Amino acid sequence: MPHRNREGHRKRSLAVFPGSFDPITNGHLDIIGRSLSVFDQVTIAILVNPEKHPLFTVEERVAIIREAFQGEERVQVDTFSGLLVDYAERLGASVIVRGLRAISDFEFEFQMALMNRRLNPRIETVFMMPAESYSYLSSRLVKEVFQLGGRVRELVPAVVERRLREKYGTAPPVPVPVPARRRARARRA
Ligand code: ADP
Numbered sequence: 001m002p003h004r005n006r007e008g009h010r011k012r013s014l015a016v017f018p019g020s021f022d023p024i025t026n027g028h029l030d031i032i033g034r035s036l037s038v039f040d041q042v043t044i045a046i047l048v049n050p051e052k053h054p055l056f057t058v059e060e061r062v063a064i065i066r067e068a069f070q071g072e073e074r075v076q077v078d079t080f081s082g083l084l085v086d087y088a089e090r091l092g093a094s095v096i097v098r099g100l101r102a103i104s105d106f107e108f109e110f111q112m113a114l115m116n117r118r119l120n121p122r123i124e125t126v127f128m129m130p131a132e133s134y135s136y137l138s139s140r141l142v143k144e145v146f147q148l149g150g151r152v153r154e155l156v157p158a159v160v161e162r163r164l165r166e167k168y169g170t171a172p173p174v175p176v177p178v179p180a181r182r183r184a185r186a187r188r189a
Contacts, residue, residue, distance in 0.1 A: 012040040015095040015126070016088045018080070021046055021061050022054040023160045024068060025142055027134035031099040032075060034128045041074050043091060048081040055143055055167065068157040085120035093123070100127045101135045 015035050021028060021044065028044075035042045046061050056064065062077050069075040080087040088096060096116065098109055113125035129135075137155055146152050146164045153161060164170075 013038075013095070014041045014043065014091065014093040015039040015097045016043050016045050016084070016091060016093045017097045018045045018047060018084050018087075020049070020052065020054065020139065021065060022052075022056055022139050023061065023142065023156065023163065024065055025134075025137050025139055025156050025160070026154070027099065027101070027130050027137040029068070029157065030130040030134050031097065031128050034130075035097045036074055038126075039095065039097075041076065042097070043076045043078050043093065044069075045084075045087065046077070046079045047084075048079050056163070060163065064159055064163055067159040083119060085116050085123050088123050089120060096123060096125045098125060098127055100129050101137075 015038075017028075017032060017035060019028070024044075032042055032044065044065055046058055046065075048058055054061070058079055062079065065077045069077070078091075084096065088094075096113075098113070100106060100109060109127065113127075116123065116125060130137075142152050142155055142160075143164075145155075146161075147168065152164070156164075
C-alpha cells in the first residue's frame with residue numbers, strides 16, 4: 001500500500017544512492033535509471049571521506065553529476081558524511097539503493113546492508129543489477145584505462161570524458177586528416 005500523509009496524499013518515494021562517484025560512470029547511470037522506474041525521486045549522495053584520495057574533488061563530482069542529469073527533476077545531488085542511515089533519515093528517504101555487479105560485490109554489500117538495518121530498521125536497502133555490459137565497469141577502471149590512453153567513451157557520460165581530459169591535461173582526439181584526393185572523390189560521390 002502506498003504511504004499516505006495525514007492529508008491522505010500519497011507520499012513521494014525517495015531513494016538515496018550513496019557512493020564515491022569518482023567519477024560517475026554509465027554503470028551508475030544504469031542503476032539510477034532503474035531506480036527511477038521504481039521510486040519517484042533519487043538523491044545521489046556523495047560520501048565525503050577525508051581518508052580517500054579522490055581524483056575529483058567533492059565539488060567537481062557534484063558539478064559533473066549535475067551536468068549529467070541536467071533537466072531531470074527527479075534526480076538530486078547531495079553530499080554527506082557520517083552514518084548513511086542518519087543522513088537518509090534526515091532526508092526523509094526510506095530506501096538505500098546499491099548496485100550489485102558480481103558476487104565479489106556481494107559480501108561487503110551484504111555486511112553493510114545488515115549493519116545499516118541494525119542501526120535503523122526503518123530504512124531498507126534495495127540492490128539492483130546493471131545491464132550485463134556494465135557489470136565489469138568501475139570508476140577505478142575508467143580512471144586507469146583513460147590514464148593509459150584507452151577509450152572510455154561508451155563507459156561514461158560525455159561530461160566525465162571531458163573532465164578527465166581537463167584533469168590529465170590531454171588534448172581531445174585529433175580528427176584523422178582525409179587525404180585531398182579522397183576528399184575530392186567524396187565530394188563527387
Ligand atoms: P563506493 O565507494 O560506495 O563503492 P562507488 O561510486 O564505487 O562508491 O559505487 C556506488 C554504488 O554504485 C555501489 O553500490 C556500487 O556497487 C555501484 N556501482 C558502481 N559501479 C557500478 C556498475 N558498473 N554497475 C552497477 N552498479 C555499480
